[in-house]
Amino acid sequence: MLDIKNLHVAVGGKEILKGLSLKVEAGQVHAIMGPNGSGKSTLSYVLAGRAGYEITEGSISYNGEDLGALPPEVRAAKGVFLAMQYPVEIPGVTTMMFLKSALNAQRRSRGESEMDAIGILKTVRKKAAALNVSEEMLKRALNVGFSGGEKKRLEILQMALFEPKLAVLDETDSGLDIDALRLVAEGVNNLRAPERAMLVITHYQRLLDYIVPDRIHVLANGRIVAEGGKELALELEAKGYEQIVKDAA
């Protein structure tokens, strides 16, 4: 599904990713772990197509397509979803209105008919209940005044609503207490599916106790420096990034 080859990415002229290669198959959950500044967020943004993240070398193939050539909104419609570390606030636009706009924009892009307001409301309500997203939250302006936990739950609700093929979760555990983390992780686990790939980006092993990955990749200085099964997370926790990076060198 996702095949990244020798990816080099520069931000503001500075190279951040320096030859990253990574393969994720449908149905798999991979984790990317790494210290601060290793390029984790850059990877998530370049997959989503954020402006200013320039691919200088290498390629990203997504279901056989050159992902780098597609504008971000087209990627979204084709099933690329990024759960953001810092979801943004949009004052005056209710959460429900935003969900409706996004869902129908994606549907139009795919040549599908739009869903009517009532249909969307029903779908959203059903999925929102499982994530403890209240009706009242849906009426508030998008992310405005939301707690850290509410913001992350809303990200996962969007993931559930859009049913992406490739979901990238960028530091979804940041700013969550243990109860909120459990709830979010449960939401993510419910979305594991044979046709869906997930890339879970995290600094800490903690999240991976709840979302157990098939593979773990360690990212350092813009490259994958170590790979392994879920046990690699425990080793990282015990030894620290510095040692693993040294061992790999």
Place this chain on the structure above:
Amino acid sequence: MSSAALETKETVAGLGEKYKYGFVTDIEMERAPKGLSEDTVRYISAKKGEPDWMLEWRLAAFRRWLSMKEPTWARVHYPAIDYQNAYYYAAPKNTPLKQSLDEVDPKLLETYKKLGIPLHEQMALAGVAVDAVFDSVSVATTFKDKLNEAGVIFCPISEAIRDYPDLVKKYLGTVVPVTDNFFATLNSAVFSDGTFVYVPKGVRCPMELSTYFRINASETGQFERTIIVADEGSYVSYLEGCTAPKRDENQLHAAVVELVALDNAEIKYSTVQNWYPGDENGLGGIYNFVTKRGDCRGVRSKISWTQVETGSAITWKYPSCILRGDESVGEFYSIAIANNYQQADTGTKMIHLGKNTRSRIISKGISAGKAQNTYRGLVSVYGKAENARNFTQCDSLLIGGECGAHTVPYIESRNSSARIEHEATTSKIAEDQLFYCLQRGIGQEEAVALIVNGFCKEVLQQLPMEFAVEAQKLVGISLEGSVG
């Protein structure tokens, strides 16, 4: 909002350009000779068949105007206007006032249909009465009879001067005096049409009233005067819309609006101003130099201004409230959008004279392209205005790095019991907001429309429902092409 934003996109894509009202109606016109003199004033008055008192009033204004200087304090720049190089009266030929819509030139009906203002059956369903002003004359007024049954007078002002001279004399120039300012005085001399509304005691006007102003003729200024009087305990909601053809020249629109609310009366006045704004290089567009003022003359009266200003090359406009009656309330809700080379200097004045008077100002300024957008407002509390209260909120949104937003609030208080609050913010459409929308599949234009409509929400909510959707779309269209 999503569907409005989408429709916006489609409209834009379909037309290939954003100003869809830029067409010209080809119709034979009758004009006053070019230029401005006493003869011009006499010509207009004669064309309208006015009584002598009206002519004298105009001539006094004209003589006064000759001694006045154009104001220069606003943050707007334009080359000197040659007042002699314009027409002050232009009307479709052979259009004396019509008794029924069937007598109106089909070309005019077609024009209004194209503008989305069908004067026939559709509007009937929406329950909105329309006065259609085409250049210097009113060409059609709907639902006059039905309104008359309720005792409401809704007619072109030229007709009111003939048919209700006492009412007109009683209120004309009492809110905006002849000597008020350069443009208001000019208007007093040469105003040609506009709407007159009188709602009698205790009557709640049974439908929304609206006037649709259309400039069609070239090299012609439009000078309308609107008077709305709400007698004791009455209520009226009124909306005006404005458009003009695309031309390389600048055309002057200098209107005067006077509102009077007596005891316990309420007037809600909404404007969707979409005059031709000029092209993306700043060529052409309307100079919208307008004086609008409401007088809360009675106790517990209320006047509420809501404006959505998207058009005009230059907007110079400060709809104001004189809070004369005790416990009267003034409100000003504004969205001003300036894109490309547009310049807007707009705001309000809240003059607290009576006891326990309250005012509320919510202003949303959006600047894009190379536009300059200024909020200019005055809150003045006089010595006898015990317990006056004002709340002002001015928010500015910048799109791109070449535009400007300016906030110039003046506050004067001569009574220590006054409570005046002022809040102001300036923000940008952040790159992260846009990226968030894009990542969720919402394209750039729709994302901007969504974010800006969110920013304006408090004001859009004030518009009559029939027009809120239209205004939302307009907000999106006006900013088309402003990002990326």
